[in-house]
Structure formats: structure tokens, C-alpha cells
Amino acid sequence: MLDVGCWLLDVGCFLVSLSTELAFTRVAGNLVSLMSNLSSDDIKNALKAVKYPGYSRDIVSFGLIKEANAANGAVSVSMLLTTANAEAAAQIKTDCERVLKALPGVQHVHVEVKQPAAAPGAAPAGGGAPWANQNRVPGIKRIVAVASGKGGVGKSTMSVNLACGLRHLGARVGLLDCDIYGPSIPLMMGINQRPGLSDDEKMIPPTSHGVKLMSMGFLLNDDQPVIWRGPMIQRTIQQFITVVDWGELDFLLVDLPPGTGDAQLTLCQTVPLDGGVIVTTPQEASLGVVRKGIAMFEKVNVPILGIAENMSYYTTPNGERVEIFGHGGGRKEAERLKIPFLGEVPIFTEIREGGDRGVPVVVSAPDKPAGQAFLKIAEAVKQKFS
Numbered sequence: 001m002l003d004v005g006c007w008l009l010d011v012g013c014f015l016v017s018l019s020t021e022l023a024f025t026r027v028a029g030n031l032v033s034l035m036s037n038l039s040s041d042d043i044k045n046a047l048k049a050v051k052y053p054g055y056s057r058d059i060v061s062f063g064l065i066k067e068a069n070a071a072n073g074a075v076s077v078s079m080l081l082t083t084a085n086a087e088a089a090a091q092i093k094t095d096c097e098r099v100l101k102a103l104p105g106v107q108h109v110h111v112e113v114k115q116p117a118a119a120p121g122a123a124p125a126g127g128g129a130p131w132a133n134q135n136r137v138p139g140i141k142r143i144v145a146v147a148s149g150k151g152g153v154g155k156s157t158m159s160v161n162l163a164c165g166l167r168h169l170g171a172r173v174g175l176l177d178c179d180i181y182g183p184s185i186p187l188m189m190g191i192n193q194r195p196g197l198s199d200d201e202k203m204i205p206p207t208s209h210g211v212k213l214m215s216m217g218f219l220l221n222d223d224q225p226v227i228w229r230g231p232m233i234q235r236t237i238q239q240f241i242t243v244v245d246w247g248e249l250d251f252l253l254v255d256l257p258p259g260t261g262d263a264q265l266t267l268c269q270t271v272p273l274d275g276g277v278i279v280t281t282p283q284e285a286s287l288g289v290v291r292k293g294i295a296m297f298e299k300v301n302v303p304i305l306g307i308a309e310n311m312s313y314y315t316t317p318n319g320e321r322v323e324i325f326g327h328g329g330g331r332k333e334a335e336r337l338k339i340p341f342l343g344e345v346p347i348f349t350e351i352r353e354g355g356d357r358g359v360p361v362v363v364s365a366p367d368k369p370a371g372q373a374f375l376k377i378a379e380a381v382k383q384k385f386s
């Protein structure tokens with residue numbers, strides 16, 4: 001009886017151990033298959049939960065992850081920061097390890113965080129902004145963005161006239177249309193031509209009025225709707241900078257799309273900007289548009305060159321001055337915020353006509369009041385870098 005009991009016990013144990021073994025094999029198999037299915041993208045997706053210290057954006061969207069692999073229960077991630085801030089690096093490493101260890105089947109985690117050496121005598125990299133050390137673009141001396149917190153205030157009009165104005169003042173100028181959804185530079189510069197291709201497979205930017213241009217408008221067929229997702233926009237803009245043969249430029253102006261949301265922030269982060277011009281209409285200045293523009297540039301460590309007020313007033317044919325949108329809001333806001341005021345541009349029919357005709361007023365009538373208004377702002381921008 002005892003023997004039978006032992007035998008039964010043995011069989012029971014065997015069955016228990018068999019079922020445990022089977023369960024283990026099943027679970028282990030699941031884990032192995034989960035692990036073997038863990039792709040680089042899966043790892044990056046998981047790491048989107050890690051925010052850059054002090055920012056609401058995650059480390060993946062900042063493009064910090066250089067390598068991500070998984071094999072046999074081990075995940076290995078390599079990232080490159082652009083800041084020498086050791087605190088930020090340590091925090092990112094800890095957060096990444098925590099997130100990766102929580103993934104199913106992951107037993108070992110290796111997170112390598114590389115950083116540039118701190119410059120001797122450099123101030124401690126306080127915020128350590130991830131874009132702080134963006135690569136300069138060889139041949140381009142300065143990149144200046146034209147932005148506003150609002151649509152339709154005349155950013156593109158300002159961009160084309162500033163570009164042509166700086167050209168008029170003798171500078172070598174390029175203009176990059178970052179408005180992927182509604183590119184208006186081809187129309188306003190009077191050119192719609194596919195870029196050529198150089199021997200080293202770079203796009204040769206079409207030139208109009210002496211300014212080198214790149215716009216999504218050159219690459220799309222008319223009226224073709226574009227559905228873009230964030231990373232695609234970022235990659236396209238990056239290529240507009242790096243895969244375009246800009247040659248030697250004193251200024252590359254960047255016409256940003258309307259608003260100061262995530263897309264604009266990403267663009268400012270993608271393009272290594274040397275300064276920003278904020279465009280406002282007089283009444284918008286008091287509505288916080290300027291402050292939004294400033295906050296955006298400050299967030300990405302871009303020096304604000306100043307505010308330009310557009311549509312300041314209108315002069316009727318009999319000489320009467322009408323301040324349709326009020327007047328002076330831009331200057332007042334600039335004084336209040338202690339940033340430079342670059343100048344004002346009145347409403348002139350020829351400005352709108354010039355835009356529609358593809359010949360900016362600075363080109364067609366540089367000596368007339370409208371052209372002069374833009375030239376004054378171009379001079380102020382040029383002055384900032386001399």
C-alpha cells in the first residue's frame with residue numbers, strides 16, 4: 001500500500017513536474033518568441049515613455065537613440081546626447097533601464113549614454129537642451145527663421161522680401177520654405193521648378209531673384225494633398241538642409257508654418273537656427289502671439305533678433321492714414337519684453353500684388369515706401385550679425 005502510495009506520489013510528482021515543465025516551456029516559449037519579436041522599433045516605442053529631463057518631449061522624438069537591439073533576453077540601447085550635462089544623462093539612463101526592464105521577457109538591460117566632453121571653462125549646462133550642439137551646415141554662415149504665433153500675418157511675405165532685401169544689400173541668400181502643408185514660396189518668388197541633381201546626388205536649389213530656394217512645392221504636383229506624419233516632416237526638413245547643395249550662403253532664411261506648436265518646435269530643433277524674427281500684426285501683438293513666438297524660440301535656445309510689425313496701417317489714395325489693425329502694438333510689445341523692434345510694414349496693394357505675381361516689392365520697387373519698409377528690416381537683421 002505504502003509502495004503503491006509512493007508510486008502514486010511519484011506519478012503525481014512526475015505529473016506535477018511535467019505540467020510545471022510544460023507550463024514553463026510554454027511561458028518560456030512565449031517569452032522567447034516575445035523577445036525574438038522585440039524589434040528595434042518596439043524598443044524605441046517603449047522608450048517613448050522616457051521624457052527628456054525638464055521637457056515634455058520624449059528622448060526618441062529628440063532623435064537621441066542611435067541603436068536598439070534585443071537578443072536572448074538582453075536589450076542593448078546606445079544613445080548620443082548633445083549635452084555634457086551629467087545629471088541629465090544619469091536620469092535618462094535610469095529611466096530607460098526602468099522602462100526596458102519592465103518589457104516582457106527582458107532579463108538584462110544595457111543602456112549606453114554617450115555625451116560630448118564639456119568645453120573647458122564652459123558654464124554648467126543647466127537645462128542641457130538636446131539640440132544645444134546641433135551641427136553647423138558647412139557653407140551656410142547663419143540660419144534665420146521667420147515665425148509667428150499665428151497664421152496669415154505675413155510671414156511668407158516677410159520671408160521673401162527679407163531674402164530679396166538681404167540679396168539687395170549684397171548678401172548671398174537662400175530661402176527654405178518649411179511650410180510643408182501650404183508652401184507659398186514658389187508662388188511668391190515666381191518659380192515652380194524641380195530641383196536639379198548634382199554629381200554627388202544633392203538637390204540643386206532653383207534660383208529666383210538671386211535667391212536660392214527650396215520648397216515642398218517644387219517636389220509635389222499641383223493640388224496633390226499631402227498626408228504627413230511628424231517624423232516624415234522632420235526627416236524631410238533635415239534633408240532640405242543636408243541634401244541640398246546650398247553652396248556658400250551668408251543667410252539661409254527659413255519660412256516657418258503658422259503657429260508655435262509641436263511641429264514648429266520640431267522644425268526649430270531640426271534646423272540649427274542662429275536667430276528668429278517674429279512677425280505680428282499690430283492688434284495680434286497684444287493677443288499674446290508675440291509672446292508665443294518668443295516662448296517657442298526660447299524653448300529651443302534660438303536668439304530672438306526682434307519683432308517686425310506687418311500691416312501696420314494703410315494710406316488711402318488721397319493720403320489719409322488708416323490704422324486698420326491699430327498701430328504700434330509690435331513696438332510696444334517689443335519695449336515691454338525688452339527685445340529689439342525691427343520695423344513696421346504698412347498695408348500696400350503692391351505688396352500683395354508682388355506676392356501673387358512672384359516679384360516681391362523689394363525687387364520691383366526697392367525705392368518706393370513698401371520696398372523701403374522691408375529693406376529697413378533686412379538692414380536691421382543684417383546688422384545683428386555684423
Ligand SMILES: Nc1ncnc2c1ncn2[C@@H]1O[C@H](COP(=O)(O)OP(=O)(O)OP(=O)(O)O)[C@@H](O)[C@H]1O
Nearest residue numbers: 151152153154155156157258346347348351352355
Ligand atoms: N503688408 C502687406 N500689405 C498687403 N498685403 C499683405 C501684406 N502682408 C501680407 N499681405 C498679404 O496677406 C496675405 C497673407 O500673407 P502671407 O501668406 O505672407 O502670410 P503668412 O503668415 O505666411 O500666412 P500662413 O500662416 O498661411 O503661412 C497674402 O496674400 C499677402 O500678399
Ligand SMILES: [Mg+2]
Nearest residue numbers: 155156179184
Ligand atoms: Mg506662410
